[in-house]
Amino acid sequence: MASRKLPQEITFTVADYDLGKARTAIGALDRFTPVQVNAEDPNALHDLFAATRPEIVVDLLHPRFAPAVASAAVDAKSHYINTAQSESGDGQLLGAQMRELNGQFQEKECVGIVGMGADPGISELLAREVLHGFHDDEQSVRQVTIFDGSTSKWLSGTRRPTMAGFSYSVFVDECTKSGLVWSAERGITQLKPLTLGVPFPYGGTIGSQTGIHAEHEEIGDIAHAVSQEPWMRDVLKKCEEVSFQYGMSFEQYLLLTKIMKAKLHTNEPVKLHSVPRTNAAYVRAVTREMGTADVLNEPTTRELFTKYGLTASKNNLTIVPQTPLEFFTRLQPPPHPKERMSAESRIGPYIRTNDVAVYRSHHMTEDDAQTRYGRSLVAVQTAAGPIVATRMILDGVWKEPGVRAPIELPYSDAITAWGDVAGKCETENMTEQMRGHRNIYRCWDPSRS
Secondary structure, rough: HHHHHHHOOEEEEEEEHHHHHHHHHHHOOOEEEEEEEEOOOHHHHHHHHHHHHHOEEEEOOOOOHHHHHHHHHOOOOOEEOOOOOOOOOEEEEHHHHHHHHHHHHHHHHOOEEOOOOOOOOOHHHHHHHHHHHHHOOOOOOEEHHHHHHHEEEOOOOOOOOOOOOOHHHHHHHHOOOOOOOOOOOOOOEEOOOEEEEEEEEOOOOOOEEEEEOOOOOHHHHHHHHHHHHHHHHHHHOOOOOOEEEOOOOEHOOOHHHHHHOOOOOOOOOEEEEEEEOOHHHHHHHHHHHHHHHHHOOHHHHHHHHHOOOEOOOOOEEEEEOOOOHHHHHOOOOOOOOOOOOEEEEEEEEEEEEEOOOOEEEEEEEEHHHHHHHHHHHHHHEEEHHHHHHHHHHHOOOOOOOOOOOHHHHHOHHHHHHHHHHOOOOEEEEOOHHHOOOOOHHHHOOOOOO
16 A cells, blocks of 8 residues: 555665564565564664664554654654554553653654554544534534444355454453543543443444444544644533444444453453353353354464463363453454455544534445455555555645644645545535434433443
């Protein structure tokens, strides 16, 4: 995608802990050079950037690496882009560690674009666009909800579950954390994990899905933008809810409840004797529903279990892994080379005033993604963000030094560029459609937490 959509004079260095993976990712493409680096070693990062002298560093690693990679990038006087904010914890929200680097980026006159994927990313650019329009019309916004809905299935009819390319660990991690809600009156409030949202009509093969409130970057980013920009503060001064809802099927929701009961949703080590015996049933149910039970007797799977502290019996998994989130990464069966998926995704902000409700979204199918690039739907939607951000920096559209999220950036040229890379975004007026679905207007109620 980058080789097609970025200027031909640009050269790329692709870094990975596994040099073989970097070489595989590049394939036969020219202008790309593979290198090996350990992102857990700050000195290795500094040495890499000193040797390659990149104009822009694009970080596609797990968010836990983001602060270190961004720090090394700004020390090398490079611009920086990532697709997900730094992790929450110790009383800090998502992205707080990135904003702490704002002064360094300003001092070195570097641009730091954080959370520029699909959501966060295009979701925030579209939200800024709609909010700006309502502000020009002197309308107060009552609700901003990022709705992320998708559906997928294997065309071969395999029983293995699908998440349109998502890893199990990311899916579990995002969905089992406490959801966030911001309002003009209360600020940011935390909800209990798996707090249900409202049904939303995504249309297409997705249909209507009920979401769960998730901890997501958009809530904190919009709250930060309100504190920085007077016009944003004005248009959201009566806002009752800014939230993110992850659409899913009822079966997926039940699976998540079982995962939490089995204590498989944490990165903290879990000792076998600390897990109640009654949870063994949940562990077995989880592995069966995730489609892993039928591969437990394969030698390669047994080797993985041994390596990562798992134990397999003839019938099913019987011992909880030492690091539960690794469980989902290691047991995700790779698709067969000839297996094809049918998938559809719709991501964007639903924004409501007293009189009008609109859903501005990016809509894409697996067929669209394969036709454009021969890559999966999730890969295309995620990669589009860094490509657009790179173009905006190179063209001088995004040039103000400092660390910023997409909700704080000029949106017009970026949304046009997104359409060129991943397809145009859509606007649906839901004012009349939602009159028969009053629950969509139900804002967050503190009693639900």
